[in-house]
Amino acid sequence: MxxxxxxxxxxxxxxxxxxxxxxxxxxxxxxxxxxxxxxxxxxxxxxxxxxxxxxxxxxxxxxxxxxxxxxxxxxxxxxxxxxxxxxxxxxxxxxxxxxxxxxxxxxxxxxxxxxxxxxxxxxxxxxxxxxxxxxxxxxxxxxxxxxxxxxxxxxxxxxxxxxxxxxxxxxxxxxxxxxxxxxxxxxxxxxxxxxxxxxxxxxxxxxxxxxxxxxxxxxxxxxxxLLVAPADLKQHVDAVAKRFVERYAFEYYRAYVAKVGRSREIELYFVVPPDMPPKRIAEWDAIRDEIGRAIGGDESHRWLTIMFTSDPEWAE
Missing domain, CATH: 1.20.1510.10 (Cation efflux protein transmembrane domain)
Incomplete structure (x- = not known):
């Protein structure tokens, strides 16, 4: 009923x-x-x-x-x-x-x-x-x-x-x-x-x-x-990020995750080679969409930030 x-x-x-x-x-x-x-x-x-x-x-x-x-x-x-x-x-x-x-x-x-x-x-x-x-x-x-x-x-x-x-x-x-x-x-x-x-x-x-x-x-x-990173969420995000690093030949990534009540706070920084051929904004957005779908979860209670940079300082 x-x-x-x-x-x-x-x-x-x-x-x-x-x-x-x-x-x-x-x-x-x-x-x-x-x-x-x-x-x-x-x-x-x-x-x-x-x-x-x-x-x-x-x-x-x-x-x-x-x-x-x-x-x-x-x-x-x-x-x-x-x-x-x-x-x-x-x-x-x-x-x-x-x-x-x-x-x-x-x-x-x-x-x-x-x-x-x-x-x-x-x-x-x-x-x-x-x-x-x-x-x-x-x-x-x-x-x-x-x-x-x-x-x-x-x-x-x-x-x-x-x-x-x-x-x-x-x-x-x-x-x-x-x-x-x-x-x-x-x-x-x-x-x-x-x-x-x-x-x-x-x-x-x-x-x-x-x-x-x-x-x-x-x-x-x-x-x-205290924003302690849940082990299962961190492992899942790491696995997704590693796949995209390999697929698009990025140098490496940094992932920051936390669980706050029902929400999942996720920040992903991908460090790309400085000499990588330029992409249009729409292409970067399409990659973000792919990553978001791969991470999954309830989007209404997910705070997801994805950044691409050639400067390692932005990722650390």
């Missing part, structure tokens, strides 16, 4: 909008059920979802800016004049901020969970807690599956991160569901004295597991911000 009510499964903004709305609903339900059941771990789950939703809203704004610039529509002239290099640089910044905030929330909750454990735990109403856990796991799994299918067409880093967030949320709540089920089962048994520790122990375990997950996103965002 290409369209589902008011949004398209092939549109990044529509998918993120649905995700934000669903996350907000789950967050509010989580905080409400957490207060009713007396569960700090459920309240944490709700707060975690609120942070995630706020970052997803920011990501959605960035997506619209990037898309507007790429397709040359719906962007004020003043913005286009001030951001002549586009808005791709905002993507890794938002991804890094999102992941950093999620780590910060989880670390804070981990400290509170440990403190609660050391102070003897607290009583918990298992009925509302179990209802919340079942409903939330179902919703998180459904959203993760839906976005995974949609991203097969979209190929968005933001949607990919959002899928990870839904999987993380499902894992968090599934762990809570198991803990609450165990706590509910041991009521009225010889192990009932352990029930006050169920909620803080679950919180500690969940936080310890999820804290490392956003660290990979922080690392990737830093690599993008």
């Amino acid at each position: 290409e369209r589902l009510r008011f949004f398209s499964t092939s549109d990044e903004s529509s998918v993120l909008t649905l995700s934000i709305a669903t996350t907000l609903v789950i967050a509010l339900i989580g905080i409400l059920f957490g207060l009713i059941s007396g569960s700090f771990s459920i309240v944490f789950d709700g707060v975690y979802s609120l942070v995630d939703a706020s970052m997803s809203a920011l990501a959605l704004a960035v997506v619209r800016l990037i898309t507007s610039y790429a397709v040359n529509v719906d962007l004020p002239r003043k913005w286009r004049e001030r951001f002549t290099m586009g808005f791709w640089h905002l993507e890794p910044m938002v991804l890094g901020l999102n992941s950093t905030l999620l780590v910060g929330v989880a670390v804070y909750a981990l400290i509170n969970g440990v403190t609660n454990l050391l102070s003897g735990g607290h009583e918990l109403r298992f009925g509302p807690a179990l209802v919340y856990a079942v409903l939330t796991v179902s919703a998180c799994v459904a959203m993760a599956v839906f976005e995974s299918r949609a991203n097969r067409r979209i190929h968005s880093d933001f949607v990919r991160l959002d899928i990870k967030s839904w999987i993380m949320s499902a894992g968090i709540t599934a762990a809570l569901l198991i803990a609450f089920s165990v706590g509910y089962a041991i009521q009225g048994t010889a192990w009932e004295h352990l029930t006050p520790y169920v909620d803080p122990a679950a919180l500690v375990v969940v936080c310890a597991v999820i804290i490392p997950i956003p660290l990979a996103e922080i690392r990737q965002a830093l690599m993008d911000v």
Whole structure:
């Protein structure tokens, strides 16, 4: 099904909008059920979802800016004049901020969970807690599956991160569901004295597991911000450039590449022999077109510069 009510499964903004709305609903339900059941771990789950939703809203704004610039529509002239290099640089910044905030929330909750454990735990109403856990796991799994299918067409880093967030949320709540089920089962048994520790122990375990997950996103965002050349992109561009050096008898080339969010920044300098017979501008442009087609990729998110010179200083 290409369209589902008011949004398209092939549109990044529509998918993120649905995700934000669903996350907000789950967050509010989580905080409400957490207060009713007396569960700090459920309240944490709700707060975690609120942070995630706020970052997803920011990501959605960035997506619209990037898309507007790429397709040359719906962007004020003043913005286009001030951001002549586009808005791709905002993507890794938002991804890094999102992941950093999620780590910060989880670390804070981990400290509170440990403190609660050391102070003897607290009583918990298992009925509302179990209802919340079942409903939330179902919703998180459904959203993760839906976005995974949609991203097969979209190929968005933001949607990919959002899928990870839904999987993380499902894992968090599934762990809570198991803990609450165990706590509910041991009521009225010889192990009932352990029930006050169920909620803080679950919180500690969940936080310890999820804290490392956003660290990979922080690392990737830093690599993008620092313009670290992706090895696969560099190898591909080198292979293309070498073919053209051999085909047109250039002396050598220099390639400079970087990945900035969804964009690919590529600069190619071909050093030609000083005594090479002159070519018309149209002929050089035709060679550029050949190189561009050989490099490939999404042209709307590719910044490609190709220069021919006989002066090596321009290439270094």
